[in-house]
Amino acid sequence: MKRKLLYPIAVMASLALALTACGGSQTKESAKDEKSESKAEAGSKAEKADASAQSGDGLVYWSMWEATEPQGQALKEAIDAFTKDTGIAVDVQFKGRTGIREGLQPALDAGTNIDLFDEDIDRVNKTWSAYLLDLEELAKANDYEKTANAGLIAACREVGGGTLKSIPYQPNVFAFFYNKAIFEEAGVKEVPKTWEELDKACALIKEKGYAPITSDDAYILSSFGYHLSRINGYEKASSIVKDGKWDDPSVLAVAKAYEDFAKKGYFSESIASNVWPAGQNQELAAGTAAIYLNGSWLPNEVKDIAGDDFQWGCFSYPAVENGVDGIEAANFGAQVLAINKNSKHAEDAFKLITYFTKGKYDQKLSEMSLGIPADSDNKEWPEILSSVKPVMESLKTRYPWAASAEDNADMTPILKENFTKLCGGSITAEEFVKNLQK
Amino acid sequence: MKKNSAILFAFVSPAAILFLLVFLYPILRTLCMSFFKIDGVTDAFSKWQFVGLENYQKLLSTTLFRISMGNLFRIWAFGGILVLSLSLLFAVIITSGIRGKSFFRAMIYLPNIVSAVALATMWLQYVYSPKFGLLKSFFTMIHLDKLARIQWLSNDHKFMALLIAYCFGMVGYHMLIFASGIERISGDYFEAATLDGANRLQQFRHITLPLLKGMFHTNITMWSVSSVGFFVWSQLFSTVTADTQTITPMVYMYMQIFGAGNSVTERNAGIGAAVGVCLSLCVVLIFQLCNRLFKDKDLEF
Numbered sequence: 001m002k003r004k005l006l007y008p009i010a011v012m013a014s015l016a017l018a019l020t021a022c023g024g025s026q027t028k029e030s031a032k033d034e035k036s037e038s039k040a041e042a043g044s045k046a047e048k049a050d051a052s053a054q055s056g057d058g059l060v061y062w063s064m065w066e067a068t069e070p071q072g073q074a075l076k077e078a079i080d081a082f083t084k085d086t087g088i089a090v091d092v093q094f095k096g097r098t099g100i101r102e103g104l105q106p107a108l109d110a111g112t113n114i115d116l117f118d119e120d121i122d123r124v125n126k127t128w129s130a131y132l133l134d135l136e137e138l139a140k141a142n143d144y145e146k147t148a149n150a151g152l153i154a155a156c157r158e159v160g161g162g163t164l165k166s167i168p169y170q171p172n173v174f175a176f177f178y179n180k181a182i183f184e185e186a187g188v189k190e191v192p193k194t195w196e197e198l199d200k201a202c203a204l205i206k207e208k209g210y211a212p213i214t215s216d217d218a219y220i221l222s223s224f225g226y227h228l229s230r231i232n233g234y235e236k237a238s239s240i241v242k243d244g245k246w247d248d249p250s251v252l253a254v255a256k257a258y259e260d261f262a263k264k265g266y267f268s269e270s271i272a273s274n275v276w277p278a279g280q281n282q283e284l285a286a287g288t289a290a291i292y293l294n295g296s297w298l299p300n301e302v303k304d305i306a307g308d309d310f311q312w313g314c315f316s317y318p319a320v321e322n323g324v325d326g327i328e329a330a331n332f333g334a335q336v337l338a339i340n341k342n343s344k345h346a347e348d349a350f351k352l353i354t355y356f357t358k359g360k361y362d363q364k365l366s367e368m369s370l371g372i373p374a375d376s377d378n379k380e381w382p383e384i385l386s387s388v389k390p391v392m393e394s395l396k397t398r399y400p401w402a403a404s405a406e407d408n409a410d411m412t413p414i415l416k417e418n419f420t421k422l423c424g425g426s427i428t429a430e431e432f433v434k435n436l437q438k
Numbered sequence: 439m440k441k442n443s444a445i446l447f448a449f450v451s452p453a454a455i456l457f458l459l460v461f462l463y464p465i466l467r468t469l470c471m472s473f474f475k476i477d478g479v480t481d482a483f484s485k486w487q488f489v490g491l492e493n494y495q496k497l498l499s500t501t502l503f504r505i506s507m508g509n510l511f512r513i514w515a516f517g518g519i520l521v522l523s524l525s526l527l528f529a530v531i532i533t534s535g536i537r538g539k540s541f542f543r544a545m546i547y548l549p550n551i552v553s554a555v556a557l558a559t560m561w562l563q564y565v566y567s568p569k570f571g572l573l574k575s576f577f578t579m580i581h582l583d584k585l586a587r588i589q590w591l592s593n594d595h596k597f598m599a600l601l602i603a604y605c606f607g608m609v610g611y612h613m614l615i616f617a618s619g620i621e622r623i624s625g626d627y628f629e630a631a632t633l634d635g636a637n638r639l640q641q642f643r644h645i646t647l648p649l650l651k652g653m654f655h656t657n658i659t660m661w662s663v664s665s666v667g668f669f670v671w672s673q674l675f676s677t678v679t680a681d682t683q684t685i686t687p688m689v690y691m692y693m694q695i696f697g698a699g700n701s702v703t704e705r706n707a708g709i710g711a712a713v714g715v716c717l718s719l720c721v722v723l724i725f726q727l728c729n730r731l732f733k734d735k736d737l738e739f
Contacts, residue, residue, distance in 0.1 A: 102696055109480040122702045218678035270568045273589035273596075276677045278562070282569055401700045406679060409698035410502045417593050417682045424592065438501070 058089030059348055062104060062117040064335065067094040070300070070369040071170065078361035079352070088348050104128065108340065115343040116353065121333040122400055124166050125159040132165040133339040138350045139164055147358065147377045152334050155398050168334035169357045169374040170365065172296045173392050174222060174403075175330055180311035180387075182210050182290040191315035193327055195257060198318045202266040205290045211268035213261070214289035215423070217416065218276035222331070223293055224419050225405025226317040227254040233324035234397075237404035241411065246436040255422060255429035257320070262425040272424025281305050293317070296392075299384045300370035314387040316394070329397035334374065411436075465718075471711035479695050479707040486708075493712040503713070506685045509597065510720075513686070514665040517601050517608075522657055524609045526650075529616030530642060543617070547610035554607070558674035561603040566590035591675075596683040600675045608664070612657050619653030620646060655732040662724040666717050687713050 061079070065072035072094050079090045095103060100119055107114060108131050118124070124132070139145060144167070145153055152168040160166060178191075186205045192198035202212035215223065228237040231250045240248050261267060268279065268289050283289035285302035287310075292298065299312050316327035337356065339349045355361055357374045366373040370382045372392065381389055406412045418435045421427045427435070472493055474486040497503045528546055532539050549557060565572045568589050577586035590599045623646065631641045669688040676684045679699040695710040697703050 105478050106480040109478070109482075120700070123697070126702045127697065127705070217676060217681065221679065270589060272593065273566075273568055273591035275562050275591050275675065278567065278591075282567070400702070406699050406701035407703065409693050409701075409703040410500055412698060412701075413502060413505075413676075413680045413682045413685055416679055421593060 057345070058091060059115045059345055059352060060113050061090055061092045061349075061352070062100060062107075062114050063092055063094050064097055064100045064117075064119045065094055066096045071365065071371075074361070074365040074368040075356060077364065078356055081361070082352055082355045086348075086351065088351070090352060105131075111342075114340050115345050116337055116339050116349040118169075118335050118337045120401075121156060121166065121168065121336045122159060124336050124338050125156065125161075128338070129161070129165070131338075131340055131342075132160070133341040133343065133346055135164045135167065135339065135350070138346065139167075142350065142354060144354065147375050149374055149376055151332075151395065152374070155333060156336060158398070166336035166338040167353050167357055168336050169362065170369065171332070171334040171372040171374060171392070173330055173332040173372075173388060173395065174293070174295050174401075175388070175391050176291050176293050176315050176317060177284070177298050178291045178313045178315070179284065179287060179289075180313040182208070182287070183313060186210070186290075191313065192318050193315075195318050195320045199261070199264075202261065202291075203264070206265060211283060211289040212266045213271075213291045214268035214274065214279040214283040215271055215292060216274045216276035216279040217420065219292075219294055220271070220420055220423065221405040221412065221416050222402045223258070223423075224254060224415065225399070225403035226293070226331075227257060227320065228405070229329070229399055229403040230317065230320045230323040230325050234329075234399050234404055236324075238407045241404050241407045241415075244408070244411065244436075246433055251436070252429055252433050255432040258419070258422050259429040259432075262423055267423045267425075272420050272426065277301070285310070296372060296385060296388050303370065303384070312384055312387055314385075314391050316391050325397060328395055329399060330391075330395050331399040331401055331403050332392065332395050333398070333401075468711045468714050471708055472715050474708045476707040476711075477705055479710070481707070489708065493706070493709045494716075496709060497712055497716070502682075502685065503687070503690055505682055506687045506690045507716075509684070510665065510668065510686050512597065513601060513604070513668055514662060517605050517665065518658070518661050520601070521605045521608045521612055521661065522654075524605075525612035525657070526616050528609065528613045529620055530646065532613075533617050533620040534638075543614070546613055549607040550610050552607075554670050555674060557607055558603065558671060561599070561606075562591065562675065565603075566599055593681075593683055596675065596681065600671060600684050603675075604668075604671045608661075612661065615657050615660070616650065616653055619650045623649050651732045655728050658728050658732075659725060662721060662728075666721055687717055 063072065063075060065075065067073070067076065076092065079092050083089055100117065101123070104114075104117055104119075105128060108128075119128075149168065149171060152171055153164065156166050156168055157164050182205060183191075183201070186201070186208045188201040188204055190197070192201050205212040225237065225241075228240065228250060231237070231253060232240070237250075239245070240251065245251075268274070268283055270283070271279070274283075279289070280292055280294065280298060280302055284292045285305040296314075299306070299310075316330055319326040337353045339346050339353075343349055356365070359375060359377070362373050362375040363378045363380070365371065366378065366382060370384055372381060372385060372388065400407075405415065415436065418427065418432050422429065422432045471486075473488060473490060475489050475493070476486050478485075528542075532543050532546075536542065564570075568574060568591075571590070573588075573590060574586050577583070588595060590596075627645050627649075628641055631645060636644070667688060668686045669692070672680075672684045672686050672689045675681065680689050680693065691710045691713040693703070694713070695705060695707050697705055
């Protein structure tokens, strides 16, 4: 009997030993957390905040930024001031792009205490729609829309299925950015509004010895998407890409337009081998190329290379002959903040969102990250983005990211390979279409 | 004796039980997931839709997945030949009594301790740069203008560029394994061979190589496992969106589970799981092949 018992007892004892070892380290961890939290707080409101954090009354914010980025630094500053003003503790966790993309949904599914989070407008509203709190009532109660960017709020409602489930901040637009000094030197007086005008401008720029257009592998496909959407409108363009209707005449038309530009030598010599950020850093910012299709975050990304004297210009992707959409359509959007539908502190979370996206801290975020302010009362945009303002204000139709070009994940790399070759001049428009049909 | 084995089992059991829980459960779950359509990787079972073998059929009929498997094979085969040959060569050199052995060993191993991000940035933005790159400058200097004009990161050369950069960082690791194997061989054999008039090459061919069978087995297995998990370098060589020359099954799996690039694309963790199952089968197959090819049990030294 004793012998029979020996085996299970020994197993249980060893298991218990193994598990207590794990448990021990957890206890140590949490004790360490408590210690660091209590050290960090001081003052009466801060003490209250500390207490609220420890009792679970504080807010937990999962951020898409890194703590070292200007956006992360600005948000941290806003959070510190928010806690000081309101006594509400905020546990901010800077997860970064990959961290939030991979980790948010599993964490929410596991019931992790997360009150608010942020990411791109489309990902939040489409991929994570099931986790979002409807913000219509909170927005109304706080009169939020009075000073919000109406176009972006409308975009949030549109992607949120007709209701407001996210609040935009750090607005951005995807358009052609250019070096004004090169345009002036080449005698290009007006920004191109049509493909023909772009053709003429490129010819003048090339004459002066500059590469008119450059790009990087990360963004080059947006050119294809924009052109296809200009011809067809986004919905049809997207269905062409998703359903592989490569025999649609508009695909060949896009290819012909780019083949023509490649033949005329309008693209940088290294466009076929530019791995991000080579094109934006070594060509556009370095002043050897004039135009680059990218987001309004570009000037901030290359500011250290371009220098203070770089004159930034911006224009919407030109209209094409007989196209459905014109320069009033573009991929514009924002990062958005959203509240977990299971949050017990939705009102506090909305207060924090308001703190981030209005007045002083919205302005601060704009200044620190050289971004566009979200509050319509914050009329001062960073000088570097002054030419983006008229473009942003003229937009009426919104394209999602890459304007259809990346809507079919199984085709994106194949499309990218062939479009890059087309711009590099190593294949013809017909070969481009044929390669997609394989 | 009986008592001892009971105690032995008792102390092995916790580890075995935990191992089964931590490894066997995910394996079985992944296998099960591969027969379902699942939007989010952590979706509740009630949301899973049974699709049978559809995920596998879709994978086989998807050009991009076939391209990714082709790339994986090229990395494994060509990269394997390159890395293992160089590591063997370096291992033989540094164990041959060369002066400054520790220095050379450290230098060759050095890329292993540098972050892959830093290494990739160096290769991408400096070595391969068509403007001021190391290769361009070098070939220009020796007047090989045709080679200097090569765009190393264009689609036609990108795979080669990736492979060279990756292998550069892998040689040191495998060299150490070979070197430890060579050092294990008693010097008596070489001494006797020298007395019998065998030259260095003959010694290598008839003593070192046969006695390194076990090390070949280890190295090929390690190389295969790391090749199958090829992900970071692929991501670094094609930021934001994947690339036909650098995509591997792991990248394809990531795209299926977390979405591709910046666009919001359809996700299916079931296909991701099916990719995982295929990759596991590849590793098991390679492992079995290695076991058959490199039987070293008949050798004792």
